[in-house]
Amino acid sequence: MALLLGLLLVLLLGPWTELELPRAGGRGEGGELGARTALRTAALLAENPDGSPVFIAFRSSTKKSVQYDDVPEYKDRLSLSENYTLSISNARISDEKRFVCMLVTEDNVFEAPTVVKVFKQPSKPEIVSKAPFLETEQLKQLGDCVSKDSYPYSNITWYKNGRLLQHLEGVVNISFTKHMDPVTQLYTMTSSLEYKATKADIQMPFTCSVTYYGPSGQNTLYSEQAVFDIYYPTEQVTIQVLPPKSAIKEGDNITLRCLGNGNPPPEEFLFYLPGQTEGIRSSNAYTLTDVRRNATGDYKCSLVDKKSMNASTAITVHYLDLSLNPSGEVTKQIGDALPVSCTISASRNATVVWMKDNIRLRSSPSFSSLRYQDAGNYVCETALQEVEGLKKRQSLTLIVEGKPQIKMTKKTDPSGLSKTITCHVEGFPKPAIQWTITGSGSVINQTEESPYVNGRYSSKIIISPEENVTLTCTAENQLEKTVNSLNVSAISIPEHDETDEISDENREKVNDQAKLIVGIVVGLLLAALVAGVVYWLYMKKSKSASKHVNKDLGNLEENKKLEENNHKAEP
Known part of the structure; x- marks a missing residue:
């Protein structure tokens, strides 16, 4: 007779599971076996949890018929083929037990036991009850990893950024629980993770896995990734000026914005204006409208609950003043002097341009003696090149009459x-x-x-x-x-x-001068005429005196004088 081999069978929960029974050989057919008339009979029994056997199926080698015992647990689920293969449909957890195949012959009874194992793949693990955020320096419940409907129960493992997380007192706490459904006898596994986060955990993915055993050996299923918002305190405060400008000028509206690098960022701050020791409590933005030059100074903001954590910025409000003297419409007479001055007062060096009738002048105008061509429309214009839009101009309309x-x-x-x-x-x-x-x-x-x-x-x-x-x-x-x-x-x-x-x-004046000239000419002519008459009379007198010189003069000196006069009168 062939040896009966014991088989270890595995049942997967599903429609059908087959159990092939060992075949028995004999020396012949027919005969009696005790009170039984069958010469050779195969029987299949199952052991209850308490170890008591329950016959579930019989097959006679002569009649070729199969008889199933009335066992409610296996009703309509068993099928024993001619080659002694037992199939169990709709496998259940309760099917995991010891089955025994018996062969009854004329001489003996042979038994071959086998153990059936049942496996159920768990569901894909899922991270539930996730924390809305994690906080640095605080051990907080991160979430639960849950996997359902497993048989037998499975193990759960946690990972951060793909690396295994292990228990570390005060930093990583992992707990595990399993629960069996009394009806289905399937397990639900839950693993809870408590975690103390750091800033390095920002955007770090957390996952969990379930490891189970099946007919082919060990297998693993992974959950979807979970990323948590990490809360951490503010370590630095910064202050900004909005809108960002290269320079601020009088009349602008500016907003001071205070920021903390914590998460979540602070929602309130204290703002300190130049020269003020008491802060103004406000949201993270404080607006100043229509600023003037006296708003120049240092501005500061700090945390409400930690004033030592602050930031400051210096703001310069640029200004530009122009005074033109005279200005407007001015009427002057030709030849008059007109001093013109264009005075500039600014927060930094300003450029000054003079224009006359829209034509740029090389220098500022100066009028010591006004001419008609000096009349026109003069404009003194100044600007701060570094400050966009800061320009001033005044005009002078000069009329020369x-x-x-x-x-x-x-x-x-x-x-x-x-x-x-x-x-x-x-x-x-x-x-x-x-x-x-x-x-x-x-x-x-x-x-x-x-x-x-x-x-x-x-x-x-x-x-x-x-x-x-x-x-x-x-x-x-x-x-x-x-x-x-x-x-x-x-x-x-x-x-x-x-x-x-x-x-x-x-x-x-010209007429008077002409009259004077005519008078002078007439006078000169009259003087020449008088001189001529005088000269003629003098010559006539000289000739008469020379004829009687010896008679009229008795001394030598008089004769000498007459002689000299005669000589002078001769041409």
Whole structure:
């Protein structure tokens, strides 16, 4: 008879599990076995937890029939094939037990035991009850790693950034519990992790795994990663000025923002203004509006509960003042002196630019004796190059007034048929020019005028007089009326071009000088005439005295004097 081999069987919870029974050999078929009539019979029994056997299936070698005992636990779940393979469907945890195969022959009873093991793969582990945050220097519950429906129960392991976490008193505390469902007899495993975090744990992933055993050996399942917000106290305070600018100028709005490098960052701070010892409690931002130059100084902020942890910044409010004297509209007379000053006061060196009628000047204007061309719109402009938008400007509109001044010129056409008379006028406001012919008093309207530039312009007429005439040019503005005349001879009389450069202001003086010159000339002529008469009388007297010298003079000295006089009178 062949030997019966004991088999160790494994049942996986599922639809079917097969148990192949050992075959028995015999010397023949038929015969009696005790009270039984079957010569050869195979029986399968299972042991209860208390060790008592329970027959669950029989098969006779002669009848080829299978008989299943009425065991509720295996009802409709057993199938014994012709080759003595036992299949159990819908495996259960309770199927994990010792099964015995028995072969009954005429001579003996043979037994072959086998043990069936049942395995159930657990669910993928999951980190639950996660802490909303971890805090440095504090041991806090990080979370629970849970894996369900395992048989037998499995082990759970924790990892940080892929590295195994092991128990370390006060830093890493790991506890493990398992719970079996009384109905399914499956285990739920829970591992709790307490962890003291550091700043190095920022963005570090935590995972857990479950290690279980199956028919093929040991296997491991891993949870999803969990990253925790790490809270840590503020170690440094910084202060910012918003919006960020290279420079702050008067009128700006600025915001002081205080920041702590802790997590979560502080929500309140104390702000200290320049010269103040008491802080102003505020959120992490403090705004100053329309700042002035007196806001320049050191600003500081600190933690509310730890004033020694603070930060400071220096703020300079740049300013620019400009004073133009005189400014606005100023009216002066020609020849007047006008001092002009543009005074700058600024937080740092400023550039100054002078403009006249939108043209940049090389230097600041200075007027010791005003001219008409000095009139115009002057602008003094200053700026701080380092401070965007900080510019100031003031303007001076200078008006230079003057009474009309006249100069008349005359030019004869080369053909000799016409003459051009020009009246040059200077004055402001612009004088109006009117021509008249002396004698007739008629007004000449056909004139040609030049552009009015720098207080000057001219008016000219072209005439062909048949007789001597006098042309009068009259210039008048709001200040005064000025008249000048020029004699023009007929075109038939040759004459040289003349220029009358006598102005009205000097005309009276020139006339007086002419009279004086005429008087002097007349006087000289009269004096020459008198001298001639005197000389003639003297010569006549000298000749008469020489004829009677011997008679009238009785001494030598008188004769000598007469002789000398005669010699002087001779030509």
